[in-house]
Amino acid sequence: xxxxxxxxxxxxxxxxxxxxxxxxxxxxxxxxxxxxxxxxxxxxxxxxxxxxxxxxxxxxxxxxxxxxxxxxxxxxxxxxxxxxxxxxxxxxxxxxxxxxxxxxxxxxxxxxxxxxxxxxxxxxxxxxxxxxxxxxxxxxxxxxxxxxxxxxxxxxxxxxxxxxxxxxxxxxxxxxxxxxxxxxxxxxxxxxxxxxxxxxxxxxxxxxxxxxxxxxxxxxxxxxxxxxxxxxxxxxxxxxxxxxxxxxxxxxxxxxxxxxxxxxxxxxxxxxxxxxxxxxxxxxxxxxxxxxxxxxxxxxxxxxxxxxxxxxxxxxxxxxxx
Ligand code: 13P
Numbered sequence: 656x657x658x659x660x661x662x663x664x665x666x667x668x669x670x671x672x673x674x675x676x677x678x679x680x681x682x683x684x685x686x687x688x689x690x691x692x693x694x695x696x697x698x699x700x701x702x703x704x705x706x707x708x709x710x711x712x713x714x715x716x717x718x719x720x721x722x723x724x725x726x727x728x729x730x731x732x733x734x735x736x737x738x739x740x741x742x743x744x745x746x747x748x749x750x751x752x753x754x755x756x757x758x759x760x761x762x763x764x765x766x767x768x769x770x771x772x773x774x775x776x777x778x779x780x781x782x783x784x785x786x787x788x789x790x791x792x793x794x795x796x797x798x799x800x801x802x803x804x805x806x807x808x809x810x811x812x813x814x815x816x817x818x819x820x821x822x823x824x825x826x827x828x829x830x831x832x833x834x835x836x837x838x839x840x841x842x843x844x845x846x847x848x849x850x851x852x853x854x855x856x857x858x859x860x861x862x863x864x865x866x867x868x869x870x871x872x873x874x875x876x877x878x879x880x881x882x883x884x885x886x887x888x889x890x891x892x893x894x895x896x897x898x899x900x901x902x903x904x905x906x907x908x909x910x911x912x913x914x915x916x917x918x919x920x921x922x923x924x925x926x927x928x929x930x931x932x933x934x935x936x937x938x939x940x941x942x943x944x945x946x947x948x949x950x951x952x953x954x955x956x957x958x959x960x961x962x963x964x965x966x967x968x969x970x971x972x973x974x975x976x977x
Contacts, residue, residue, distance in 0.1 A: 656951040661750040663947035663954070673942045677701055680949040686723035686746075688945070689714060691732060692883040693905035693937040698727045698945060705909070707884040708732065708781045709798040709977065715739045716974055725948055726956070727940050729754045733956040734785045738963045738970060745956040748944035752936045754782050756868070759838030760817030762786025768814070772834060775812040778804065779969070782840070783817060785958055789965035792972070797867050798882035799977035800825050804833070806976055820844075824867045824874060840868045842934045845924035846901045848872035854899050854920060861920060862895050866902035873901055873922075890914060903934045 656663050667673070678701070681688060689711055690702035699705050704714045715724065715736040723744045726733040729752045737745040765787050769777055779791040780800070788794060795803045804825050807813060815822040816836030820843065826833055846869050855861065855876070864886040865877035874880055879889045883906050890898055890910045900907055901922040910919045924932045948954070958966075 656947075656953055658750065658954040661954065662748060662944045663951045665947050665951065667943045667946060671946075673946050674701055677942070677946050677949060680946070684723055684949065684952070685721055686725055686949060687718065687721040688725045688727060689736070691728035691905075691937065692887070692909055693903040693934055694727045694940060695905070695938060695942075696908040697942050698940060699905070699908055701942075701945075702727060707796065707798055707882045708735075709796040709882065710884060711736070712739065712781065712796070712970065713974060716971075718743070723949075723952065725945065727945060728752070729757075729934075729936050730956070731757045731782055731784060734958055734966075735781060735788075735970060737956045737958050738785065738788075738966050741960075741963065744952060746948050746952060747954060747956055748940040748948045750954045750956075752939045754936060755841035756780070756782040756818055756838055757784050757787075760784075760787055760836055762790065765816060765836065766790055768816070768836065772812070772814055775814045775834065776807065777814045777816075778833070779816050780818050780821060781970075781973075785962050785966045787816070788969055789962045791966075791969040793976065794969045794973040796882060796973075796977075797821060798884055799973065800867075801828060803973065803976050804829055804831065818868055820870055820874070821867045823871060824880065842903050842924075842932055843868035843901075844870060845926070845932055846870070846873045846922050847925035848876055850925060851876050851899060851901060851922050854922065858897050858899065858918075858920060860895065861897035861899045861918075862889075862893060863899045864889060864901065869901050877901075886910075887913070890917065890919070902932075903937065904932055905934075905937060 733747040813833040815833040817838030822835035862878040
């Protein structure tokens with residue numbers, strides 16, 4: 656089946672019980688569905704595994720029996736799974752599900768940056784292409800960046816790419832001056848301290864949960880800064896009842912599911928009157944595309960074998976260190 660549009664565009668009978676069909680295909684084909692917390696709620700609900708970027712990489716690395724992995728997330732997550740599981744077929748419902756942050760760091764320009772600082776160790780965020788990973792000494796996610804950076808001596812010369820907000824945050828909490836690549840995520844850059852201050856007036860008791868890809872003024876308003884998994888855990892364990900959530904709104908589905916009696920208020924993007932902040936790439940994946948993807952086993956994530964070999968080293972180093 657052709658995937659000219661980046662996904663299988665086969666007609667799906669509207670009367671079909673998609674949930675039942677997806678479950679049937681998973682079983683029949685020995686497939687597992689992995690979903691990031693930013694996926695649409697119905698995809699999170701049908702996934703075999705759900706997690707933040709770190710959890711998804713860990714789970715992929717440990718998968719034994721599955722023949723097929725359907726990565727419901729964005730492209731770099733599928734690439735990471737493929738690098739870790741070269742013998743498995745890795746599928747993604749829509750190949751157009753890219754990442755603005757990964758796109759802000761083209762491998763050829765990053766190679767020039769690295770070459771200009773030959774005495775530096777290269778630390779990269781997992782939100783990167785396989786080409787950037789291949790230029791990297793150790794990868795991090797938002798869930799382990801601080802811990803991994805702290806494994807290096809205080810005076811180590813470090814490059815950190817591509818997210819400038821996460822890099823600045825790690826510099827501030829570790830007292831370092833890592834050289835930063837000037838990249839950012841289009842969703843997290845949109846949050847504003849001003850809008851959160853307005854929400855705080857409305858909900859003075861609310862705790863403010865912030866992803867470290869947000870800008871500094873937003874970070875300064877946070878009660879807790881962390882990866883999606885850290886924010887979710889905080890919401891579950893906290894005695895508080897109201898939370899303002901400054902990250903992609905998909906996470907609120909798990910928060911609400913885990914804590915039905917608590918109130919989660921999505922922080923809005925700065926330039927809009929709408930209530931929440933969606934990643935347009937994450938939300939390209941739909942139940943219909945997931946169904947067709949399992950049905951036709953396309954589109955598949957394919958990686959260059961030589962690059963994959965180079966990219967595996969920093970991913971495995973991350974998994975060892977975290
Ligand atoms: P985490 O999954 O590490 O929270 O980060 C998600 C992400 O990709 C943010 O853009």
